[in-house]
Amino acid sequence: MKNSESSLIGQSVRRTDAIDKVTGCAVFVDDIPFGPNLLHSRLVRSPHPHALIISIDTKEAEQLPGVRAIVTGKDLSARLGLYLIDRPIFAEKRVRYFGEPVAGVVATTEDIAVEAVKLVKIEYEVLPAVYDPVESAQPDAPLLHPDLGSYAVANFIFPEPGTNISEHFKIRKGDVEASWSDCEAIAEEQFRLPPIEHVPLETHTSIALSEKSGQITLWASSQSPFAMRDMIAQCLGISHSKLRVIAPLVGGGFGGKAGVTMEACAVVMAQAVEGRPVKLRLTREEEFVGTSVRQSLVSDIKVGCDKNGTLLGMELTYYFGGGAYNDYGVNIARAAGYSCTGPYNVPNVKADSLCVYTNHPVGSAMRGFGMPEIHWGLEQIMDQLAEQIGMDPVEFRLKNCVRTDDEIVSGMKMTPIDLETCIEKVSKAIRWGKVEKPTAPNKKRGKGIAIMWKAPAMPPNPGSSAVVIFNEDATVNVEIGGQELGQGAFTVAAQIAAEMLGVSYESVTVSYPLDTKYSPYEWQTVASRLTWSMGNAVKAAAGDARTQILETVADHWDEEIDDLTIKDGLVISFKSEREQPLDKMVIYGLPNEDFEGWKGGPVVGRGHFMPTYVTNLDPETGQGTRAVVHYTVGAQAVDLEVDMETGQLEVLNIASVYDVGRAINPDLIMTQIEGGAVHGMSSAFEELKFNESGEVLNSSFVDYRIATMADIPRKIHGDYVETPVDDGPWGARGVGEHVMVQTAPAIANALYDAVGIRFPDLPLSADKIFLALEEKFNRGK
Amino acid sequence: MVIHTISLIINGTEEQLQVPSNMTLLHVLRDKLGFTGTKNGCEAGECGACTVLVDGEPMNSCLVLAVELNGREITTVEGLAEDGKLTPLQQAFVDLNAVQCGYCTPGMLMSATALLRRNPHPSETDIQEALIGNLCRCTGYQRIIDAILKASRNGGTR
Numbered sequence: 001m002k003n004s005e006s007s008l009i010g011q012s013v014r015r016t017d018a019i020d021k022v023t024g025c026a027v028f029v030d031d032i033p034f035g036p037n038l039l040h041s042r043l044v045r046s047p048h049p050h051a052l053i054i055s056i057d058t059k060e061a062e063q064l065p066g067v068r069a070i071v072t073g074k075d076l077s078a079r080l081g082l083y084l085i086d087r088p089i090f091a092e093k094r095v096r097y098f099g100e101p102v103a104g105v106v107a108t109t110e111d112i113a114v115e116a117v118k119l120v121k122i123e124y125e126v127l128p129a130v131y132d133p134v135e136s137a138q139p140d141a142p143l144l145h146p147d148l149g150s151y152a153v154a155n156f157i158f159p160e161p162g163t164n165i166s167e168h169f170k171i172r173k174g175d176v177e178a179s180w181s182d183c184e185a186i187a188e189e190q191f192r193l194p195p196i197e198h199v200p201l202e203t204h205t206s207i208a209l210s211e212k213s214g215q216i217t218l219w220a221s222s223q224s225p226f227a228m229r230d231m232i233a234q235c236l237g238i239s240h241s242k243l244r245v246i247a248p249l250v251g252g253g254f255g256g257k258a259g260v261t262m263e264a265c266a267v268v269m270a271q272a273v274e275g276r277p278v279k280l281r282l283t284r285e286e287e288f289v290g291t292s293v294r295q296s297l298v299s300d301i302k303v304g305c306d307k308n309g310t311l312l313g314m315e316l317t318y319y320f321g322g323g324a325y326n327d328y329g330v331n332i333a334r335a336a337g338y339s340c341t342g343p344y345n346v347p348n349v350k351a352d353s354l355c356v357y358t359n360h361p362v363g364s365a366m367r368g369f370g371m372p373e374i375h376w377g378l379e380q381i382m383d384q385l386a387e388q389i390g391m392d393p394v395e396f397r398l399k400n401c402v403r404t405d406d407e408i409v410s411g412m413k414m415t416p417i418d419l420e421t422c423i424e425k426v427s428k429a430i431r432w433g434k435v436e437k438p439t440a441p442n443k444k445r446g447k448g449i450a451i452m453w454k455a456p457a458m459p460p461n462p463g464s465s466a467v468v469i470f471n472e473d474a475t476v477n478v479e480i481g482g483q484e485l486g487q488g489a490f491t492v493a494a495q496i497a498a499e500m501l502g503v504s505y506e507s508v509t510v511s512y513p514l515d516t517k518y519s520p521y522e523w524q525t526v527a528s529r530l531t532w533s534m535g536n537a538v539k540a541a542a543g544d545a546r547t548q549i550l551e552t553v554a555d556h557w558d559e560e561i562d563d564l565t566i567k568d569g570l571v572i573s574f575k576s577e578r579e580q581p582l583d584k585m586v587i588y589g590l591p592n593e594d595f596e597g598w599k600g601g602p603v604v605g606r607g608h609f610m611p612t613y614v615t616n617l618d619p620e621t622g623q624g625t626r627a628v629v630h631y632t633v634g635a636q637a638v639d640l641e642v643d644m645e646t647g648q649l650e651v652l653n654i655a656s657v658y659d660v661g662r663a664i665n666p667d668l669i670m671t672q673i674e675g676g677a678v679h680g681m682s683s684a685f686e687e688l689k690f691n692e693s694g695e696v697l698n699s700s701f702v703d704y705r706i707a708t709m710a711d712i713p714r715k716i717h718g719d720y721v722e723t724p725v726d727d728g729p730w731g732a733r734g735v736g737e738h739v740m741v742q743t744a745p746a747i748a749n750a751l752y753d754a755v756g757i758r759f760p761d762l763p764l765s766a767d768k769i770f771l772a773l774e775e776k777f778n779r780g781k
Numbered sequence: 782m783v784i785h786t787i788s789l790i791i792n793g794t795e796e797q798l799q800v801p802s803n804m805t806l807l808h809v810l811r812d813k814l815g816f817t818g819t820k821n822g823c824e825a826g827e828c829g830a831c832t833v834l835v836d837g838e839p840m841n842s843c844l845v846l847a848v849e850l851n852g853r854e855i856t857t858v859e860g861l862a863e864d865g866k867l868t869p870l871q872q873a874f875v876d877l878n879a880v881q882c883g884y885c886t887p888g889m890l891m892s893a894t895a896l897l898r899r900n901p902h903p904s905e906t907d908i909q910e911a912l913i914g915n916l917c918r919c920t921g922y923q924r925i926i927d928a929i930l931k932a933s934r935n936g937g938t939r
Contacts, residue, residue: 016876021883022871022890024818024858042865179886199918201822201830201884251820251884252918284823486882570903671878671920701827701916709922710909716923 007501009730012667016490017249027248027513029221029282030205034277038207039068039091041269041280042113043262044103044120045290046095049131049359049694051124052143053093056103061119066112066327068213070120072103076268078235079706080260080327082227084159085152086145087325087362089235089264095124096144096324097361098694099289101262103443104269106278112492129359129694133321134298136164144324144357144519154459157330158619166322167330167355171409171622174348183304185388190300190699191377192761194687195293195321198366198707202251202549203287206263208270209277209402214242218267222247223257223483224524229516231260232267240516243267248513253485254679255368258526259328261291263312292364293688295329295355296321297373301381303346309391311400316340316351318374323363329355332363335457336370338410338617338627342378343402343419343453351410351622359694365526367676371454371741372683376762379450379745383752393449393749394427402633404723411623415630418723422635422657423451429655429717430637438641445641445652448749450742452635455628456734460614462523464530464537468497468605473491474582475507478541481514481522482534488668488734489530493538495664496729500542502566503582520606528632528734531664533609535729552600553580556590599738611727630725632738634658640644642754647770651681651747655717658738662731671749673739680743682707687763782815787851791816792860798847801832806842807831810857818858818887829915832888833857839895841914858887861894868933870894873928881919889915893929902933 020026056071107113130136149161174228206220225245265721266280300318322329337353386396407412438445467479483491490510498505553571554561563575571580589600617624639653689697698704724731782801810816814895825843834856896911
């Protein structure tokens, strides 16, 4: 580009969707009217965590007036999945978690569907269940998937048929056994996290319509309409052209609306009542019980350093509790495997990262994709090790943290990052080293730091595409397949297109709802990949449109393209100083002199991006040239206090700094940093609870507390640094998930600083802290 | 099910309606009248996404039966902006990026509108107390608090 000075990149332009969202005009899937033809549905869910289905009797339910259809898994042996095709749409012969869909009821009203669900009689033979991933990985554990060996699986996932292990990723680097004898200090600990829920404010909702022609349309609250189409089309054995997924705005996703949750159930129910749309809207209780969760994790970590604090060896076993079906989960365990050390240089590493079936809800993607889970233990044990050799946690991290061009744990050369500056910035913001006074005499105050890394965890070649089209008045429509979940993806797409085209930001509209029939392909809105990957595609598409315009005008003026640019909606020539407005010419072209024919025509820019440089890893050592496209890194520091009488913990300040490559829209980055810090803080206190029968105990907002407006820190100090990546638009990379990855361990480290007690298990509930305080200070005796 | 004939004044316009006795205001607004700006988040009064004003008071529309409201004035998010002009509160939400996914936004706006009418210059603590029942998973809340404070300096709800 001639005008090297970017005008829109780096500007905090207003969100494209803000006005619709404050006026009630924004359309979510539940808001779409379908008229009186609409049927309603409910799912019959398993009351057992593990059982064989002996019989299903739907007769009585079918006779209830208003019931239109009942479907079960008996006629559907096909399975769903992205990486490991292991999940039936409705349970076929066996249920594997409490709440698993066994049948679906379609009726004229929701009330009738609710009544009919109670009339479906299912006989089960209860089987022994297993919930702990370590127990479930043992050879004598109850087997959840005897057919594991027959499931289709991606070529980089390694299940172990005959066991509950659905993925086993290995790192063998250096000689970890030999390294221990060189260590001055060794820390060893087991850390645990329970499953937690995504808790979007909008529950999963979908409407499916199956027409006599065989055409199926599915309206869904989806982060990934294309992946949803792909998974359901493959499962049902239908052409992608026969399944159309329409995805309006998403009311919060956080990974929970990636892939397929319950949407295939709606499709199968719709097929039973051809010609009538069927709505399936999960209740809040079902959202807690019947959707995917962030997986539980048990991590065994051993790490050692020399007397100068230099890390020498690390031995890790990660047991991810993948739940009943491990489709996404297997890739979480893989991502945790190739990033197993956290953002540290460790020359000798032995790691085994396992995804294990358990009789819990489906473990799946959640903001951070394995990284919050592994950093919970990693970032605490680094503090333990630093303490053992008498080193300050900040100094310890600055000494050992990964830097650009370092060879990291997977053998890959580290992409450009600046983690040290992130660490220094959060230390300064939190006034590291300064002891703060508690706000009351019954409280103790402490500070903690934690750092992180995360790479987009994807297949090697997930693609993005974009189309840029013009209206007659030179306003622009950007067509994309990436979703707006609140993170601001549409805004960034509009910004990039406007910048490339030399038109105003206000003249660009992003087309939605996403529609697989019209929108260009996008793999999924996950992995914090849109600004980077979709951004590249939009940049290419707008660049293509720009070239078409300039070619037409250059031809018209008989000038060279290189002498022209577009600014403020005008093509201008540096050479002749001529001007040509874009309006009209982007559709009608330009007339030749004396109107002897025309040049140009409707401008349609197309662009795509697909990373082509990610390599496979050796299945025995986990080593390869480039495991991932790049990493994003960051640091957080927490200042908190604990009420010594109640165990109540209050986070006072959070400092949070990430290396974003290049800030396309700085304020949108800050909104992610702030929202992520509170999400991360909230996650430290969350737990999806089960009783011994595997039943979910806290399936409401009252029993499953998420942070409220009264719980937030007094101050969140957000900031970023910019070390450009070589493969993103203007050097930008993603930051949407990273912002909550290490908040919980930063809190745990600050808690230790305050009261001198380590809490290896989440959640950090007040009762747990209270009991630990009682024990430590010998109270209550 | 008994069907009742009631009249509600929705955003200043009177609507005559036939509603079954068990139908909540939330479903009347969304399913009978098409005011889908009011969101359904839990149907248990726990998330605040369905908050509307009933005679100026904030109420979870999922917890109140429409038949109980015969003759009352209801304001939904669609009734805030007039003649295409956002209220200072809506404008502050836009200006400060207090909106992310947008699902909690209508409820937040309605609770905050009621607060500002009752207390035109609330403190941060007043805001937290008034909006503790409005959950948001995206923003971390501070932008919402800041937007309400900004609106209180800029003329509040009108």
